[in-house]
C-alpha cells in the first residue's frame with residue numbers, strides 16, 4: 001500500500017451476545033484511497049465499518065485515526081470527529097424526510113455552526129456537482145432512489161471529510177444508477193482527496209476502488225488489486 005496511513009484498525013474483536021462479529025480484523029486506509037471491504041452476508045463488514053467510524057466500540061483491538069486513539073476516545077469526542085472529519089452514505093440515503101434536498105445537504109454544515117446562507121450556498125455547489133441541483137427544493141420522498149443517493153453523497157462530502165464511509169451505497173439501486181453513484185462518489189472523493197471506506201458484496205461496485213479486502217468470519221484478508 002502507498003501513502004500515509006490515515007486510519008488504522010488492528011486486531012479488532014466485537015461480539016454481539018454469542019455472535020463473534022469481528023474476530024481479529026485489521027485494516028489500514030491511506031489519505032485519498034478508495035478501499036472496498038467485501039465479503040459474504042454476515043461476515044462482519046458493517047460491524048468493521050461501524051467500529052472504524054467510531055459508531056461502535058470494539059471489545060478489544062486498536063483504532064488509530066491520524067494518530068488519535070479512537071477506542072479510548074469518549075462519546076463526545078467521537079461524535080465531534082464524525083461531524084468534522086467523516087462523511088457517511090448508507091444503503092437507503094437516510095436523508096431527513098421533512099427537509100428539502102438542499103436543507104439535507106446543508107445540515108452537516110449547520111451542525112458544525114455554519115450560518116444558513118453560507119451552508120446553503122455550499123450545499124447548492126455540491127448538489128450541482130452531483131447533478132441534482134434541480135431537485136434542491138424537493139423533499140427526499142419526491143425524488144428517485146438514484147437521485148436521493150446522489151443527494152446523500154453531496155451531504156457526505158459537503159463538510160470536506162477526510163474519510164467517507166459508504167455501506168452498500170448502491171444496494172437499493174439498479175445497475176445503471178449504481179454505476180452513476182459510484183462514479184460520482186469516487187470522482188468527488190478523489191478530487192477532494194478524501195479516503196473512501198466502501199462496504200459492498202458486489203464486485204462491479206468494488207471495481208471502483210483502489211484496493212479490496214475481504215472479511216471472512218470476522219477476519220480480514222488482503223487482496224491487492226492487480227493493475
Ligand SMILES: Nc1ncnc2c1ncn2[C@@H]1O[C@H](COP(=O)(O)OP(=O)(O)OP(=O)(O)O)[C@@H](O)[C@H]1O
Nearest residue numbers: 016019021039040041042043044045046047048201
Ligand atoms: N447490533 C447487533 N446485534 C446483534 N447481532 C449483530 C448486530 N450487528 C451485527 N450482528 C451480527 O454480527 C454478524 C456480522 O454482521 P455484519 O452486519 O457486520 O455483517 P455484514 O457482513 O455487514 O452482513 P451483510 O452483508 O448481510 O450486511 C452477523 O452475524 C450479525 O447478525
